[in-house]
Amino acid sequence: MSLVATTEGARRWVRFTPAERMARFAVYLAGVAAIVWSARTIEIIPEFLLDAPEQVADMGSRMWPIDWRHFWPEVWPALIETPHIAAMATLLGLAMGIPIGFLAARNATPVPWLNHLARFILVATRSIPTLIWALFFVAMFGPGPLAGALAIAFHSVGFIGKMFSEGVEEAARGPIEALTATGATPMQKIVMGYWPMALPTFWSVALFRWDINVRESAVLGLVGAGGIGVALNSAIDLIQWDRVALILLTIFVVVVVIEWLVTRIRERVI
Amino acid sequence: MSALSIRGLAKEYVRGKPVLRDVSLDVAAAGITAIIGPSGTGKSTLIRCINRLIDPTAGEILFEDQDLARLSGRALRLARRRIGMVFQEYNLVERLTVMENVLSGRLGYVSAWTAWRRTFPEADVARAFHLLERVGLADFARRRADELSGGQRQRVGIARALMQAPGLLLADEPTSSLDPKTSVEIMELMRDLAAESGVPVIVNIHQVDLARRFAGRMVGMSGGRIVYDGAPEGLGNAELKAIYGGESWLSP
Numbered sequence: 001m002s003l004v005a006t007t008e009g010a011r012r013w014v015r016f017t018p019a020e021r022m023a024r025f026a027v028y029l030a031g032v033a034a035i036v037w038s039a040r041t042i043e044i045i046p047e048f049l050l051d052a053p054e055q056v057a058d059m060g061s062r063m064w065p066i067d068w069r070h071f072w073p074e075v076w077p078a079l080i081e082t083p084h085i086a087a088m089a090t091l092l093g094l095a096m097g098i099p100i101g102f103l104a105a106r107n108a109t110p111v112p113w114l115n116h117l118a119r120f121i122l123v124a125t126r127s128i129p130t131l132i133w134a135l136f137f138v139a140m141f142g143p144g145p146l147a148g149a150l151a152i153a154f155h156s157v158g159f160i161g162k163m164f165s166e167g168v169e170e171a172a173r174g175p176i177e178a179l180t181a182t183g184a185t186p187m188q189k190i191v192m193g194y195w196p197m198a199l200p201t202f203w204s205v206a207l208f209r210w211d212i213n214v215r216e217s218a219v220l221g222l223v224g225a226g227g228i229g230v231a232l233n234s235a236i237d238l239i240q241w242d243r244v245a246l247i248l249l250t251i252f253v254v255v256v257v258i259e260w261l262v263t264r265i266r267e268r269v270i
Numbered sequence: 271m272s273a274l275s276i277r278g279l280a281k282e283y284v285r286g287k288p289v290l291r292d293v294s295l296d297v298a299a300a301g302i303t304a305i306i307g308p309s310g311t312g313k314s315t316l317i318r319c320i321n322r323l324i325d326p327t328a329g330e331i332l333f334e335d336q337d338l339a340r341l342s343g344r345a346l347r348l349a350r351r352r353i354g355m356v357f358q359e360y361n362l363v364e365r366l367t368v369m370e371n372v373l374s375g376r377l378g379y380v381s382a383w384t385a386w387r388r389t390f391p392e393a394d395v396a397r398a399f400h401l402l403e404r405v406g407l408a409d410f411a412r413r414r415a416d417e418l419s420g421g422q423r424q425r426v427g428i429a430r431a432l433m434q435a436p437g438l439l440l441a442d443e444p445t446s447s448l449d450p451k452t453s454v455e456i457m458e459l460m461r462d463l464a465a466e467s468g469v470p471v472i473v474n475i476h477q478v479d480l481a482r483r484f485a486g487r488m489v490g491m492s493g494g495r496i497v498y499d500g501a502p503e504g505l506g507n508a509e510l511k512a513i514y515g516g517e518s519w520l521s522p
Contacts, residue, residue, distance in 0.1 A: 184378065192377060
């Protein structure tokens with residue numbers, strides 16, 4: 001009897017149970033199947049793939065030398081328009097997104113149907129891409145920066161509202177309990193509790209979204225909604241690759257500068 | 271005449287597993303009542319049922335001619351204004367200043383708009399300064415709450431609770447996160463300030479010696495019931511054994 005006990009006593013340990021191993025294998029298999037399937041669906045044409053380096057070299061030669069003279073007076077005004085569109089869109093997005101974010105947060109708004117409604121609005125605005133919003137607003141207000149700003153603002157609402165509501169839901173319960181105990185109304189709890197506690201999230205979301213919106217507004221010109229994208233679009237249409245190169249370089253510089261700026265501000269504020 | 275009268279209070283978080291069973295308690299209009307008992311015996315639940323941070327399952331809580339257990343919405347908020355509360359973890363809004371935290375004790379009396387603009391009535395601000403002076407933090411009004419030590423935060427917590435000009439002060443383990451010296455100072459402060467403004471105090475507390483020293487009345491709880499209710503002098507080893515169980519922890 002004691003002999004049996006010793007053999008059993010040498011316990012074996014493996015990382016996964018057989019069921020877990022099977023499950024992991026199934027996940028790998030599904031991954032490989034997905035790659036094969038999608039490669040077939042997008043119909044990669046080998047000739048085009050082999051041709052690609054040549055095409056890139058050709059485009060590169062057309063882009064060089066960069067047409068610097070085009071910068072003034074064509075590119076500069078469009079360039080200035082871009083961060084302005086972004087700033088306007090971010091402010092509008094915050095004005096709409098923060099109240100909806102409070103409504104979506106289950107602790108600040110303990111009313112389930114309001115949470116669901118707010119979440120629906122957030123998902124809906126976010127799931128429509130900026131370009132689609134832009135087409136919509138260009139049709140409504142005509143081409144120009146206003147349509148661009150509105151498009152980015154409406155697409156931003158979902159992002160801002162969702163991130164902010166998560167910040168609000170992370171607020172400590174204790175201080176809110178203390179405010180409840182003083183007889184505070186739900187609105188007062190937001191004013192004196194949730195809002196100050198979610199303020200770091202607010203700044204972080206606002207800066208991050210401004211950063212994203214600068215990049216978004218660079219693209220919007222493709223549908224005529226103002227900004228540097230308009231210049232880019234017309235240069236491509238006119239096959240002026242030396243000007244395209246200039247505009248791409250400008251966009252790159254602007255994005256890097258804005259990102260640097262945002263990082264600096266974020267360090268200061270948070 | 272008692273300030274607070276609890277009748278047959280019961281609370282079940284899960285059906286069939288009561289945390290409080292038929293608790294009845296009358297609290298006089300002055301003095302400190304200490305509630306002692308092992309962790310998980312319902313002390314916190316009892317005290318939170320009084321200002322309805324937790325909804326009781328059954329029973330009455332009579333305070334200022336109202337049954338708090340039946341109130342809801344606006345009536346409940348109005349009743350809560352009359353009950354101050356001090357918490358174990360202080361529960362200050364850390365990103366606000368000391369003054370803002372103290373003034374939030376007046377939220378029941380001002381609009382959300384007033385609170386947003388911080389335009390509290392002059393009398394409230396004067397009272398807040400007075401209370402900060404009394405708790406020894408007059409120079410800290412503009413400091414952010416997260417710059418303060420634990421003892422200082424609890425002083426702010428006391429000032430916030432008294433800012434309500436309450437008819438009853440609840441304290442849920444106000445000294446459990448503090449060192450022994452600071453604990454005594456906090457208890458002295460609560461005793462003195464409550465006596466000054468004639469407010470009765472109910473305090474949950476783990477340190478039996480501290481409770482004995484400050485409370486005029488001790489309530490021992492065990493298993494969701496009150497098993498001792500009387501003067502601190504009557505609380506001997508036999509009673510403590512009945513409250514906490516075991517005896518190896520008791521001094522001989």
